[in-house]
Amino acid sequence: MAKSDLSRRTCTVARTAEIIGDSWSQMIIHEMFLGTRRFDGMQRLTGASPHLISVRLKRLEAEGIVRKEAYSTRPLRHEYRLTEKGRDLWPVIIAMKNWGDRWMETPDATPITLTHTECGHETRPYLVCSACEAPIGAVTTRATISDEMQAERRSVLND
Amino acid sequence: MAKSDLSRRTCTVARTAEIIGDSWSQMIIHEMFLGTRRFDGMQRLTGASPHLISVRLKRLEAEGIVRKEAYSTRPLRHEYRLTEKGRDLWPVIIAMKNWGDRWMETPDATPITLTHTECGHETRPYLVCSACEAPIGAVTTRATISDEMQAERRSVLND
Numbered sequence: 409m410a411k412s413d414l415s416r417r418t419c420t421v422a423r424t425a426e427i428i429g430d431s432w433s434q435m436i437i438h439e440m441f442l443g444t445r446r447f448d449g450m451q452r453l454t455g456a457s458p459h460l461i462s463v464r465l466k467r468l469e470a471e472g473i474v475r476k477e478a479y480s481t482r483p484l485r486h487e488y489r490l491t492e493k494g495r496d497l498w499p500v501i502i503a504m505k506n507w508g509d510r511w512m513e514t515p516d517a518t519p520i521t522l523t524h525t526e527c528g529h530e531t532r533p534y535l536v537c538s539a540c541e542a543p544i545g546a547v548t549t550r551a552t553i554s555d556e557m558q559a560e561r562r563s564v565l566n567d
Numbered sequence: 568m569a570k571s572d573l574s575r576r577t578c579t580v581a582r583t584a585e586i587i588g589d590s591w592s593q594m595i596i597h598e599m600f601l602g603t604r605r606f607d608g609m610q611r612l613t614g615a616s617p618h619l620i621s622v623r624l625k626r627l628e629a630e631g632i633v634r635k636e637a638y639s640t641r642p643l644r645h646e647y648r649l650t651e652k653g654r655d656l657w658p659v660i661i662a663m664k665n666w667g668d669r670w671m672e673t674p675d676a677t678p679i680t681l682t683h684t685e686c687g688h689e690t691r692p693y694l695v696c697s698a699c700e701a702p703i704g705a706v707t708t709r710a711t712i713s714d715e716m717q718a719e720r721r722s723v724l725n726d
Contacts, residue, residue, distance in 0.1 A: 413614055414590060418678045420667025421597045421660060428663075431573060431588025438580045442710055452723045455572060493670050498705035499694050500666060501580060503658035504587075508579025511652050519577045519716040523709045529698030531708070535658050536695050539688030546657035549690070550682045551601055557678040564611045 418557040427471055428497065432456050433464045437494065438501050440474070442520075445487035473497070502533050577716040586630055587656065591615050592623045596653065597660050599633070601679075604646035632656070661692050 414426035428434060435454040444450055451461045465488060468474040473494040476486045490497075502522075509518055509532075524531040537544040553561070573585035587593060594613040603609055610620045624647060627633040632653040635645045649656075661681075668677055668691075683690040696703040712720070 414594070418673055418675050419597075420671050420673055420678055421664050422594060423671040423673065424663040424667035425590035425593045425597075429588070429590025429593050431584035434584045434588050435573070435581060438578075438584075441705060442712070449724065452726065453720060455723065495705050496666055496669065497662075498708075499662035500659065502694060503656075503662045504583040505580050507655055507659060508583035510655065512579050512582040514577055514579055514582065516577050516713050516715045519579055519713045521711045521713070523711065524696040524698060524701075524703055524707060525709055526701060526703075526707050527696060527699035529696070531696045531698050531703065533694040533703045533708075534697055535661065535692040536700075537683040537686060537688070537690045538693055539683060539690050540686035541695075541700075542683075542685060544683055544685075544690065544692050546600060546654050548683060548685050549657075549692075550684055552680045552682065553601070554675050554678045554680070556675040561612060564614065565608065567611065 418554070418560050427467075427473075428500065430464070432460055433468060434501070434504070436461065436464055436468065437473070437490070437497055440488065440490050440494070441498060441501060445489060447486075447488070450488070468494070499533075506532060506534075577713070577719050586626075586632075587659065589623070591619055592627060593660070593663070595620065595623055595627065596632070596649070596656055599647065599649050599653070600657060600660060604648060606645075606647070609647070627653070658692075665691060665693075 414422040417423060428437065432454060435456070436450055439450050439453050444453055447461065451458050454461065465474060469476060472491055474488050475491050477489055479485055479487045505520060522531050522533070523529065535544050536542060573581040576582060587596065591613060594615070595609055598609050598612050603612055606620065610617050613620065624633060628635060631650055633647050634650050636648055638644055638646045664679065681690050682688065694703050695701060
């Protein structure tokens with residue numbers, strides 16, 4: 409099955425992986441959260457080739473995650489901004505950062521520090537339950553798969 | 568710069584992207600959270616080729632995210648489990664799921680429902696500030712880049 413087939417799955421994790429399950433797309437989105445808006449900056453800061461960045465930006469634009477905006481007309485120059493759909497990927501990047509801060513050996517224990525502007529304190533966001541607001545994790549959560557997704561899974565298991 | 572060079576960055580998001588910034592690795596980890604432990608199930612349920620799954624599992628094992636365990640000795644058969652480091656990726660998968668549930672069009676609005684076993688309610692985990700416990704997002708957060716990471720960024724921008 410081709411990678412693009414993930415986009416036809418019922419599973420929303422699969423559909424999301426098909427779009428942003430790529431280290432360069434993740435790096436572009438990460439850079440945009442850090443304030444990088446121009447192609448040249450994205451290319452230099454991610455270290456990817458211009459072609460790679462160009463292909464990823466086009467895809468992210470087609471998916472409505474990024475929008476292109478002119479910042480100069482003579483000569484015509486564009487910059488890139490995250491849309492609402494793009495900004496909504498923040499929890500994915502933060503979850504990656506938290507994991508990396510904990511598990512990756514780096515010369516610098518916390519290369520990026522977050523401050524919550526509403527309370528003014530340094531923060532390391534974590535997940536809570538939307539029902540009881542207690543911290544939540546894999547061990548205290550049960551996943552129930554819908555009938556439709558179960559049927560899809562049974563069909564590939566019985567192939 | 569080759570993809571593997573992300574692993575040498577100070578930035579922990581880059582280092583994380585280099586390891587799990589790949590849709591098949593994400594799908595394998597997602598399947599493991601759903602309880603899939605055997606190679607055949609992972610291969611069928613993700614839809615990737617056996618070769619792709621095998622390469623990803625070896626990498627995840629080398630990174631200490633997955634461990635291999637014999638469940639039968641005659642014949643020798645293995646299954647795969649997430650380590651603590653692997654289980655700690657749950658927030659990444661949940662963030663992807665939340666985003667997909669909101670933004671991806673699917674035949675089924677919520678293919679996977681989560682229940683918080685501690686309170687017994689259906690849940691859609693969200694991020695809160697570790698200092699004040701209020702909901703937190705991109706707009707209410709400021710990122711401060713360490714001197715070391717700033718120096719690294721300046722050096723590529725001035726190349």
